Amino acid sequence: MGYRVAAGGTSHLFADLRELMAKATPLRSGDQLAGLAAGSMQEMMAARIALADLPLRTFLHEALIPYEEDEVTRLILDTHDAAAFAPIASLKVGEFRDWLCSDAATSEVLAKLAPGITPEMAAAVSKLMRNQDLILVARKCRVVSRFRNTLGLPGRLAVRLQPNHPTDDAAGILASTIDGLSYGCGDAVIGINPASDSLGRIGELLRLLDELIARFDIPTQGCVLTHVTSAIALIGQGAPVDLVFQSVAGTQAANTSFGVDLSVLREGLEAGRSQKRGTVGDNVMYFETGQGSALSANAHHGVDQQTLEARAYAVCRAYEPLLVNTVVGFIGPEYLYDGKQIIRAGLEDHFCGKLLGVPMGCDICYTNHAEADQDDMDTLLTLLGTAGVNFIMGVPGADDVMLNYQSTSFHDQLYIREVLGLKRAPEFEAWLQRMDITDATGRLSATQGGQALLVAIPGRAA
Template identity: 85%
Template structure:
């Protein structure tokens, strides 16, 4: 079905819903690379006008990726919650935007409709929103998850402590972990991207993390970010796996390129839960995503990258994850060219995930060949902190020496906590006080915990 919109003396014709969605998207290099972007600001505005007048229901009858060819589409449509959708079923996309920004859309109401919001609906309404709208609405959305602590509570922001090492050296990793803990990081997860995919090496890292967490009774969870099949195998061998990790995307073909299917993710979740390692909950999955992944795999079906990113959140949502984060600038400037595009994408991703009921965090990052710098990351961190992001990354010096990209540092989370008065997960906050790493106000201290943790590093180095 074609869509026609007249702006001034110019009539713009869009061949189908996919084209309306793509042309209405704020400009980004990935859509330009795919030949999907609007040719002008006027064409982009015409597409937004067309999109605003479309009923939300259209996304339940007109699949952007064919139902018969794609298990992600089947997941989205077959599990759609009609009862949750009912309060917004009569709205157009434009009316949905106005309602989301109104006082009627409270935290409780938004939680109620989340199972009825498809990723295409979330992506569509985000295309009509300014940055301030994305922040305003996302701040009202709260998604709380639990494993060994409680994440996503109002007034909190967690940090993934990311102690990567280019050779998986245990002493180097442990030094980075202790450094992060002494800055109050690690409540989201202590998560290592391994340099090696050797099961033996990954098993050693899992035991290193488990030993440290048990030794100091730290109310957090660990993860070695290996493929889900490796995690399943290691669980079968008795390895101490807390969280099961996997990168996911928004189409079946893109997930095929990652070597995963929906059935395999279900198997991973069940394997993780079988260990019963959580103390306050059983959210055992950790997913990472990023705009451009489907396009880079040649699996985008002519759909814009932001809409496909939102579809990845539908995949994640199906497995009750503890953590989901968009690694927003990691794929490179071919997909998000500069700081402005990265900032917009981070806000879109966080908004769409939260609107769908997903516990969204963000790796606020860029590659060294992108037109971006740490000032851009400061801006996005400040905006996402205001928007209520569940967690961000803590990387030594903000420079990941194994993955070779720039993220946010242990120091950066101190800044945003001070500015916005953001606390850590309550169980982790209490542990920091017990260890005298922080004082009663949550400020860094120099108590006994510092000496004990430093002794652990020295013992490993020796």
């Protein structure tokens, strides 16, 4: 059947919905690598014209990846909330974009609508939006999650404190953690990417974080970002697991390459909740995603990388997570070539995640061989702060010495708080004031109260 549209005096034919979606996508290197990108701006605009005229209902009847072949497709369609979808059921994609940008789409209305939106609908409408549209609508989407504190409230920004060490050295990890806490970071999570996959070593790191949090009564959560099956095994051994982590993608085949399926994620959720370690909520899952992961696993089914990324958020949504973040520039320039593509992808990911009801954060990052630099990250940080991102990363010096990529630093969150007046999670904010790390305005205290934390580092005198 296909989709045909005349534009600029030329007739363009798109063979199916997958091709239409791919050709309508803003240019990025991953889609070029996969042979999916539009061949010209004229073809891209023709695809967008055709996409704008497509009824939203189409995505409920024409699956990009066959229902019989993919459990993510089955999840999306089987859990679709028809009642929530009803208010927009008559709209076309272009009309949906106009409505989202209107005053009628309030935060309350968007929250009720989220279960009725499929990731393909979110991806489709994002392809018709300028950056300012993505920011405007995402800012209206509020997704609140809770474990030991409350994340995602209006006017607040949390930070994942990321104290990675190339040899998992306890003193090095604690030094970075205390440095980050003294800058007011850590309310999203204190999260370690371990260098080792040994269950014994991961258990030691979990106990390290648990002891620090308990010693200073910090209203936050710890996480060692190991495979979900490792977390399940450690919970069985009685290890202090706060959050269960897993990287996920938007197709069954890509998730298989990560060593997971939906049933394993459900097992992780149930194991995490069985610990009952949360104090204000039971959102125990932490997911990371990133455009290009399905293509890198040869598991993309001819679907563009941005649409597949949105499908990953449907996977996340099913497990009521505390945190979800796109590690936007981590995979490299093969998928997002330069700063312009990374910025656009970060805004798309945040918009789609929030529209689907996911507590969305972003690792604002790039690899050293990408055509990007820290100025690009400053730009994306400012745009995402304006768009109401739930959390960002706090990495010592913005340079992760274990994962070898560039992210955002402890100092960067001070900048965006000052410029936009963003506060921390309320429980964590109160703790910082009790510890005299920050004052009543949220700025760092002149008395440097964080020095009291130094006693936690092995070898340091009290």
